[in-house]
Amino acid sequence: MNISYNWLKDLIDIEMSADEVAAQLTRVGLAVEGIHPHGDDFVLDIDLTSNRSDCLSHLGIARELQVINNSKLIINNYDAPSPGDPNLVNILDANLCNRFTARIIRNVKIGPSPQWLVNRLEAIGERSINNVADITNYVMHELGQPMHSFDLDKLSGGRIVVRKATPGEKITTLDEVDRVLDETMLAICDAEKPVAIGGVMGGLDSSITDSTVSVLLEVAYFKRENIRATSRTLGLGTEASYRFERGVDIENLITASNRATELICELAGGKADDFVDVYPNKFVANQVASADISASVKRLTGLSFETGECVRILTALGITASDDRKTFSSPTWRHDIAIEEDLVEEVARHAGYENIANELPPAYGAGEYQKTEPRKKRLRENLADMGFDEAITYSFIDTRQDGVFENIPGLLNEKLEDKYITLQDSVIDGALRMRPSILPGLLDAVRLNLNFQRRDLKLFEIGKVFAAQTGEYELPNEREILTLVVIGGEISEGKAVTVRELDLYDAKGALEAALEAVGVSNADFTAAEAKHLRKGQTAAVLVEGSRVGYIGRLSDDIAAGYKFKQPVYVAEVDLQAILDMESTPIAYRPLSKYPAVTRDVSLLGDRNISFAATRQAVTEQNFELCRNVSFVDVYEGKGLQDNERSITIRLEYRSDERTLIEDEVEALHKQILSHLEQKLAIKPRF
Amino acid sequence: MSEERDRVQAILTEFQNEFAPYASLSLDGASLDNVESKLREVAELKVRHTGKKSPISGAMNLVGKVAPDERAGFGQFVQSAQKEIASKIDAVEKTLNEVIINAKIESERLDVTLPGRRPRTGHLHPITILRQKIEDIFVSMGYAIEDDREIETDHYNFDALNIPEGHPARESQDTFYTTQGFALRSQTSTVQIRAMERRGVPIRIIAPGKVFRRDTPDMTHVPMFHQIEGLCVDKGITMAHLKGTVTEWLKRLFGEDTITRFRPSYFPFTEPSAEFDFSCFKCHGSGKFEGDRCRPCKGSGWIELGGSGMVHPNVLKAVGVDPTVYSGFAFGFGLERMTALMYSIDDIRHMFENDVRFLEQFK
């Protein structure tokens, strides 16, 4: 909000410079963001907090300076004019319109404003229209009270009726927009029809024009919540509605009306006539109890202030104390003083926050991280050590991604008609869906990096995904997941070219290491299908027998959609489920004293016989002396049939009690190989 | 005896003749092969002139033929001849070997400035790095880290935080809503409520997390960002504790000379309320850096960081805590803004684009 330094000086006797005023206002919580010279004036740009509607005028700011500077306000408090014809104003809804004053001014000559008025308005960024409009605007910025002037001759019956609008009732407002009202809105009407939307905007037909001679000046007070609701329903916010919804001073209406009347008579040649003030229920200001204001200030701020000093500050702010100084009455211009803590803040901000000490609270117990944080920290560091950069993408994604990706198992409730969480609206085109997968976000990041010639990427993100719960009123399901994306070649630090192309086993290795970092060393990977992954290059990830996610190569369809020319490997797992599991305890085995014998064997067979099946066929025989089956290599291609491959495995034989002899190993080895041949039709290639 | 001496002298002369080509070997520019073949020749020479069957070894047999009183002198003469032969050959062998070793060292010399062989190291997101640093500080100060839901009911996002229906903060249209009418939390203060419900009071927590506001992305706005919220409720907690705590963690993050400034403000969930600034980490409050206007603080010497205040009694009441017995402070600030200031990042949207050129700068 803009405040003119010269204008302030009209209202209060101060000897501070504009800079000093700015510093003092900022100190008490009216943050001055800038000081701009304007002719011989300075304009202060004040960033007001939403509770201080009383400071939306020069008078309000002057009141704060009055406390800071111990000086007096120089303003006219006008007496109430003698009442005129009571039939001029009729309030039918005293709940929504708490007070309404009307003043008739005759023989007005509409014309340009004098230069001083134009300058004042210009200083605070307002445009001059005509003398009467400028005066109402001027008084609003001076005293904080919005007002509206009607052309009396255009009011049917020459009178005002304040009532709720009837549903569908129409009015064309000053901005030349046809508006339809409803029964929640307050209409200012003449004898027949709405002529203004109460507290929001006047009607076009009854507005002041160059030919206006008689003015009806409305200065009123409306229920704050109702103005806000009307303004929002109509999508129409005005300087008036802004002030009314935050609260103006109901006891300042007469002064404001008289001030405007005085100026209209002076600058537009008018003659003041009838005045009516309809004020059905006198406003009762908040009464705030405080048994010991000094003790409360001490309790909340640590500041030691005598009761007398507290009362001095409060009184200067217009907050009056009862004789016993245990009850405080809020002034009618303050709508934010309701409880004792509010009084404490008033004392503290004028006493100065800089005078509050810096102390640490008394010692307390030990601090703690979230239970899963140490493991998540290891996970992040582990992935970073393996070359992954951590991404954070938006939690809302485009609805076009619906159903494209297989989500982590158990996230979506397929029985629901609406499985997803959807936003009512978004600030990014199309991004209405709360993500059920992090993949769309990470793939967008891959696309962006490819656009900048970064083709070798490993990215990961840890974050929440969202899905609807069964019950309509149940809060959505939120699960924390881990997503990896791998594309391009293996980068060696400091080397311009990549070492080799990455493949599925790089993604798998990273995921295995990541799982191990959070305490899971026994994850299983089984061939599976997932709709976003290429058939035959997809695995389900299982931990302790339950599926926690998928890993594989992004399907050609999706890859083409992103214009990816290289293969992309992705993995997404339910991190929360994994972190909830007990980590595998360490089972120590004594070190053997006897040497192991290893045999490597290349087994030729159908290329669909997996390593896991091969290993399983060995271990299921339960030979105590066969201690381990490990992978050496696979070979396909030249010399083999298309459907064949050769897999080389290493078998390890060892006893805990003795050194094995050659014949015994050979016999066992043969037995194992013959079982493999019988069961899987794979046999030694050489 | 002179006959025997002459014999020995003749053996010596023969050796010297044979050895002559090696006595003044010039190896400048000789190839490794050449040097190695010379070494082999010398080895042969050595066998012939120092072995048991060498002439000089045979000369020892002549001792018996010398008169007894001259035998000792003759023996010494033969031994010195033997030594002379052996030492001459050894010296040449040593020279040749050194030349060979040096040549090998030279041929296997490595460029130690070539990059070490190591896989590229990845990088944590700057938000994670800052969050972890701040968490470490607060855990050491006795705080527990908490987080909770990102999609909330109006109760947790507004009502319990003393933002009733009709309140400007609630109607500001800043909040994202789901079609079911749930709110994406617009501040991590929701965790204050959840945590006090779970843990009761006294409580000291820090709640880092994502929050959402309906801001169209531009250089200084993003619709999703991260906040850290602090809450301390106990008997006898005052604003002095708020100031002390905020000052202390900022000192631990930015250095002992950091100072803070609190300005009166307004937040629905605190009363009294304050915004807090801290002395610029770059110019240390002077407003000037290397003679120019300091960038992070725009020359003011202060960095505006966040909001704070004494927990509003209605917030305490919402979780069943008696505000006449307990009091507390809360504070909150945004991590993106802080990160942007710390590294002079001009466009806050970079935080969520995940451009590797951006991410890899945070080591």
Ligand SMILES: [Zn+2]
């Ligand atoms: Zn600075």
